[in-house]
Amino acid sequence: MRRGVITIAILSVLAVLAGRWNALASKRTRHPSGQYPVIALNMVRMRIGDDPSWATPSYDDRRWRSIEVNDVPNVPDIVWLRTPVDLSHIARPPTHPLGLAFSGMAAHEIFWDGIQIGKGGTPARTAAGEEPGPVDSLYQVPDALATRGVHSVAMRLSAFHRHFAPVTGVWGVFVGDYAAIEGAAARRMWIAIGCLSGLLLTSVFAAAMYFLNDRDRGSLLLATLCLSAAALLIAESWRSLFGYTYNLHLVRLVSVTILTWLVSVQLVALACVRFPHRFARPVMMLTVVTTALCALLPMWDLKAGAMLVIGVFVAWIWTIAASRRNAAGSNLALIGVSAVAVGLVYDPTRFAESGLFFLLNVLFVCLLCSHVLDVRRDRDARSEVELKSARLELELLKRQLQPHFLMNTLTALSEWVERDPAVAVSMIGAIADEMRILTDVASESTIHIDDELRLCRAHLAMMTMRKDVRYELVTSGFAGNELVPPGIFHTLVENAVTHAPRGADIAISLDARTDAGLVRYSFASPSARDAGLDDGPVTTGTGTRYIEARLREAWGERWTFSQRRDGLRWIAEITVPAAVPA
Amino acid sequence: MDCGDHRACGGARLRIAIVEDEAIVAQRLERMIRSLAGSDIESVTRAETLDEALEVTAGGAIDLLFLDLNLGGRNGFRLLDAAVASRFQTIVVSAHHEQALRAFEFGVTDFIAKPFTAERLRKALDRAFGRTSLQPGRTRCLAVRKGAETRVIPIDRVTYISGADDFSELHLDDGSAHLHQKTLAQLAEMLPDSFVRIHRSFIVNLTGARGMGGTTLVLADGRALPVGRTYRESLRAKMGFSSP
Numbered sequence: 001m002r003r004g005v006i007t008i009a010i011l012s013v014l015a016v017l018a019g020r021w022n023a024l025a026s027k028r029t030r031h032p033s034g035q036y037p038v039i040a041l042n043m044v045r046m047r048i049g050d051d052p053s054w055a056t057p058s059y060d061d062r063r064w065r066s067i068e069v070n071d072v073p074n075v076p077d078i079v080w081l082r083t084p085v086d087l088s089h090i091a092r093p094p095t096h097p098l099g100l101a102f103s104g105m106a107a108h109e110i111f112w113d114g115i116q117i118g119k120g121g122t123p124a125r126t127a128a129g130e131e132p133g134p135v136d137s138l139y140q141v142p143d144a145l146a147t148r149g150v151h152s153v154a155m156r157l158s159a160f161h162r163h164f165a166p167v168t169g170v171w172g173v174f175v176g177d178y179a180a181i182e183g184a185a186a187r188r189m190w191i192a193i194g195c196l197s198g199l200l201l202t203s204v205f206a207a208a209m210y211f212l213n214d215r216d217r218g219s220l221l222l223a224t225l226c227l228s229a230a231a232l233l234i235a236e237s238w239r240s241l242f243g244y245t246y247n248l249h250l251v252r253l254v255s256v257t258i259l260t261w262l263v264s265v266q267l268v269a270l271a272c273v274r275f276p277h278r279f280a281r282p283v284m285m286l287t288v289v290t291t292a293l294c295a296l297l298p299m300w301d302l303k304a305g306a307m308l309v310i311g312v313f314v315a316w317i318w319t320i321a322a323s324r325r326n327a328a329g330s331n332l333a334l335i336g337v338s339a340v341a342v343g344l345v346y347d348p349t350r351f352a353e354s355g356l357f358f359l360l361n362v363l364f365v366c367l368l369c370s371h372v373l374d375v376r377r378d379r380d381a382r383s384e385v386e387l388k389s390a391r392l393e394l395e396l397l398k399r400q401l402q403p404h405f406l407m408n409t410l411t412a413l414s415e416w417v418e419r420d421p422a423v424a425v426s427m428i429g430a431i432a433d434e435m436r437i438l439t440d441v442a443s444e445s446t447i448h449i450d451d452e453l454r455l456c457r458a459h460l461a462m463m464t465m466r467k468d469v470r471y472e473l474v475t476s477g478f479a480g481n482e483l484v485p486p487g488i489f490h491t492l493v494e495n496a497v498t499h500a501p502r503g504a505d506i507a508i509s510l511d512a513r514t515d516a517g518l519v520r521y522s523f524a525s526p527s528a529r530d531a532g533l534d535d536g537p538v539t540t541g542t543g544t545r546y547i548e549a550r551l552r553e554a555w556g557e558r559w560t561f562s563q564r565r566d567g568l569r570w571i572a573e574i575t576v577p578a579a580v581p582a
Numbered sequence: 583m584d585c586g587d588h589r590a591c592g593g594a595r596l597r598i599a600i601v602e603d604e605a606i607v608a609q610r611l612e613r614m615i616r617s618l619a620g621s622d623i624e625s626v627t628r629a630e631t632l633d634e635a636l637e638v639t640a641g642g643a644i645d646l647l648f649l650d651l652n653l654g655g656r657n658g659f660r661l662l663d664a665a666v667a668s669r670f671q672t673i674v675v676s677a678h679h680e681q682a683l684r685a686f687e688f689g690v691t692d693f694i695a696k697p698f699t700a701e702r703l704r705k706a707l708d709r710a711f712g713r714t715s716l717q718p719g720r721t722r723c724l725a726v727r728k729g730a731e732t733r734v735i736p737i738d739r740v741t742y743i744s745g746a747d748d749f750s751e752l753h754l755d756d757g758s759a760h761l762h763q764k765t766l767a768q769l770a771e772m773l774p775d776s777f778v779r780i781h782r783s784f785i786v787n788l789t790g791a792r793g794m795g796g797t798t799l800v801l802a803d804g805r806a807l808p809v810g811r812t813y814r815e816s817l818r819a820k821m822g823f824s825s826p
Contacts, residue, residue: 404652407677408604411697415610468605502630528631 036090038176041083041153044069050078050125050156055111057152072104072170074159078125079106081155085175088149098146099178100139104170105246106157107133112145113152121245127160132247135239136185140178161247167299185240192237195357199230202364206371213375217273222371225266226364232259233357253300260304263360264291264311270367271315271337274374275322275330287314308356309344316341328377329370336366385553392549393442395542396487399494400435412466423465430462441486446554446580449482449512456493460508463497470505471497477512482519483580485550489523491543492572496525499570520575527570547574554580595624597643601661602650602675603630607696611648611675614700618707644670646710651676651685662688663734667725669748669763671710687722688734689772721772724752726760735760737777741790741801743769745783755790757803780817781810794821 045064053059061082072079092098100118102108107121107130117140120133145151159169174181203226210219235255238244244252268287272280287310294306316337322330343359399405409431416424437455441447453475460471473493493508500506508525544563551559551574560575598615602608612626627644629637631653647670649661662685665672671691674681675698682693692706723734735752744751745766752760762769770779776789780799790802798806799817809817 403677403679405677407696408607411610411677412604412606414697414699415606415613419613466604466606468609 036092036096036177038174038181039085041085041173041175042069043067044072044081044083044155044173046072047080047082048075048077049080051080054080054082055116055154055156056114069170069173070168072157074162074165074169076127076160077158078123079157081157081170083153083173085151085153086149087146087151087175090148092146092148094143097143097178098141099176099181100141100153101172101174101176101181102137102139102155102170103135103172104157105135105162105166105249106159106169107131107246108137109156110139111152111154111156112141114154115142115145117141117145123156123158124160125158130158130160132161132245134243135246135249136243138178138181138185141175159246163247163250188240189237192233192241192357195361196230196233196237198361199226199233199357199364202226202361202368203230205368209371209375218270218371218374221266221270221273222364222367225263225270228259228262228266229357229360229364232256232263235259236357257295257300257303257307260307261291261295264307267311267315267337268318271318271322271333274333274367274371275318275325275327277318277321277325283314283318287311312337312340312344329374332366332370332373336363336370339363339366388549389443389445389553392546392553395546396442396490397438400438409462409466416465427462427465430458430465434458434462438487444486445550446483447486449478449480449484452484452486452489453510455487455490456510459490459493460497467497469500469503471500472505472507474507474509475511476509479512479514482512482514482578484521484576485547485554488547488550488574489521491547492523492525495543496523496527496570499525499527501526501528501568514578517578518575519578520573523572523574524566524569526568527565551576596622596645597625597627598623598646598648599627599629599644600648601629601634601653602648603653604650605630607650607675611703614703615648615707618700618704646670647672649674651678651681659684659688662690663725664727666690667727667763669765669768671768673706673710689721689724721774724762724769726752726762728760733760737773738787738789740777741787741803742807743777743785755802778813778817778820780813781808784808788820791821794818 044067045061046067047054047061047064054061059082064080064082069081072081087098100110100112102110102118102120107123108119109116109123110118118137120137122129122131122133124130153173153175155173157170162169203223206219206223206226210216210223213219234241235252238252265288269284272284291307291310294303294310297303297306316334319330319334319337323334339362340356340359343355346355413424413427413431416427434455437451437458441451441455453473456473460473463469464471489510496506496508504526506526509523511522513520513522544561547561551561555576558577561573563570563572565571596619598619600608600611600615602611608628608630612628615626616623647665647668649665649672651659651662651674653661659681662672662674666688673692673694674685674690675694675696676682676685677696679693679695682695685693691710694702694706721737723736724740725734727733735754739754739756740752741755742753743762743766744753746761748765750762750764750766750769752762754760764772766779766783766785770777770785773785777785777787780786784807786799786801786807792800792802792804794800794809794817795806797809797814799809800806
């Protein structure tokens with residue numbers, strides 16, 4: 001309940017932040033504010049063909065086609081655009097020069113009141129003659145020309161090197177405060193660099209975790225995902241960061257599309273790796289195919305946008321499912337993916353350019369935190385397993401130091417030394433055998449059955465001399481390749497000796513049956529009438545716990561162990577998988 | 583064996599029981615006891631289980647019990663309760679030396695840690711038959727039989743002990759009295775210094791005594807007990823009075 005509330009609260013904050021950030025970003029990129037307003041030259045008159053006189057302010061262009069600047073058609077010729085600019089309401093301080101920005105895929109020449117003020121590449125009537133111009137240009141209008149009143153802007157364009165037919169060839173023409181337009185571009189750049197540093201840092205950290213932490217796939221995927229996102233950010237920001245001539249625009253669009261596809265697919269892959277489920281493989285395949293099919297969509301923005309929508313929402317649903325299963329670390333991951341999903345819903349059209357990288361940073365930090373927690377949990381679990389193994393090893397070795405065992409053995413040994421030294425020597429040999437095998441096997445999680453049986457027989461040989469009762473272990477049904485945790489039958493044998501009836505020779509039997517990938521061991525020994533199954537300090541109480549802990553160490557929960565009394569016999573049955581996990 | 587002030591002195595021969603589930607250890611004990619006590623022994627009985635042991639000791643027809651505290655892996659203090667409430671002396675033979683303190687608190691005669699030598703066993707036998715004194719002051723409780731049950735009484739609750747034929751009677755601070763199977767002489771050996779013999783028939787816990795009045799000792803509850811002539815001087819010294 002509390003966790004849900006926290007999640008919702010964080011999500012709301014992130015959603016609002018994303019919205020605010022988007023709004024701010026839009027404001028800055030679309031309308032750079034300066035000492036005076038920026039004028040977007042949206043409507044122009046257009047004519048195909050070429051005539052230098054078309055630059056003159058007095059030329060009568062009323063018969064030219066009136067179009068929006070975004071709708072300039074793709075034609076294999078020179079295109080002229082003309083529009084008046086009204087500066088009569090603009091009080092321009094002398095220290096703030098006037099600027100004209102041209103964004104589009106064309107070689108261009110810009111004329112202000114008939115005087116050329118800018119040139120990007122060289123427009124020409126043939127592909128060979130044209131030299132491509134930069135996609136973004138900013139020209140200063142000479143102060144002498146930037147006077148109050150109405151001015152004429154004429155643009156001479158050609159675009160033979162686009163290599164595809166874009167929906168929009170000219171993206172925008174603006175007139176305004178030169179410093180403000182330039183500043184807006186710089187701000188976009190800094191935001192991109194800020195996000196980039198976050199992504200690269202996360203990537204390096206995740207890569208370090210991959211190399212330091214047993215090369216787990218989650219860390220590697222997070223590292224490559226961050227790297228892909230960083231590359232996507234660079235590709236997206238290349239225009240504001242470095243600029244390029246318009247003939248390279250296609251290269252950038254293709255790069256952006258491929259990188260978006262990589263980010264989308266890796267996002268789903270990471271979710272699948274971090275929160276495994278049997279549907280992981282089909283979902284992954286489906287994501288790869290559908291996002292790849294998005295490349296067939298008509299517009300570049302649509303291709304990338306659709307890929308991102310599919311990737312983010314599959315990852316989101318996957319993380320929600322993981323969170324419902326209470327998968328470790330899923331709540332943190334859900335917060336991160338939800339933030340991206342909310343951002344995507346909030347402003348789908350401009351998301352890839354603005355909010356995406358900020359929110360990806362949030363997501364990756366969430367994933368990283370969840371991953372760090374996961375690693376810590378893993379490490380704790382592993383050290384707990386190691387500690388348990390060490391305890392089991394110690395417990396097995398400590399048996400030989402139990403006062404009851406050790407002191408009675410030494411007392412019996414003293415008696416044999418005085419009464420019959422030859423028996424004493426044999427007894428010392430048997431003790432040495434048992435100790436030697438124990439120290440050899442105690443640290444293993446499983447040992448060969450022959451070693452376990454040798455250990456049992458060495459113990460019985462020693463107890464025969466200590467108690468003056470003949471003990472025998474009869475085995476049957478063993479294939480000879482069985483593996484068992486060390487000391488489990490030794491524990492049963494010890495218990496059998498402790499609770500054996502008096503006087504008679506004692507035969508203990510151990511039978512093994514392998515069937516359908518399982519080995520069933522049946523242990524039977526004669527038992528005194530009053531012997532309990534869970535009596536005393538060194539018998540079944542700690543003995544049962546020892547056997548169970550050893551079985552768990554070797555096979556997790558895939559084993560059974562039961563004990564019962566059958567008349568004057570004590571029966572113990574253990575079933576384990578025939579194969580030992582690597 | 584030399585003559586002590588116990589059964590062996592009176593010419594009667596010792597009846598010994600060994601409760602031990604390790605055959606070779608039991609054999610060792612019997613072999614050593616026979617070689618040390620020899621002709622003083624009337625019988626040595628061996629028991630391997632708790633039930634058998636209880637059967638042997640319940641008869642009471644023994645003088646000395648050698649008791650292993652861990653039979654078949656079980657804790658033997660239950661057996662010890664019953665043993666120390668009996669007339670016979672108990673010597674614990676155990677692999678768990680850490681149990682010694684608790685055993686002495688129960689009033690056992692000696693505690694032999696395994697493994698043991700003949701020399702150690704001889705010392706225990708000497709102690710049992712009074713040739714060397716026990717280490718007094720270690721007994722912290724006395725066990726008394728009430729029907730089939732054994733009740734353990736902390737000794738600081740005992741105000742005085744009176745002798746009654748072959749038994750003793752423990753008088754507690756709440757006014758109750760309990761029969762104990764040991765004689766006053768046997769108890770005097772076991773109890774700490776605060777318990778002083780004041781009469782042929784009385785041992786008093788001096789921590790609860792109010793003062794001396796002529797030939798009597800007055801207890802906290804006002805009860806006056808006679809002080810025997812032979813005990814008078816030593817009692818005065820212990821109470822901090824000078825001789826008249």
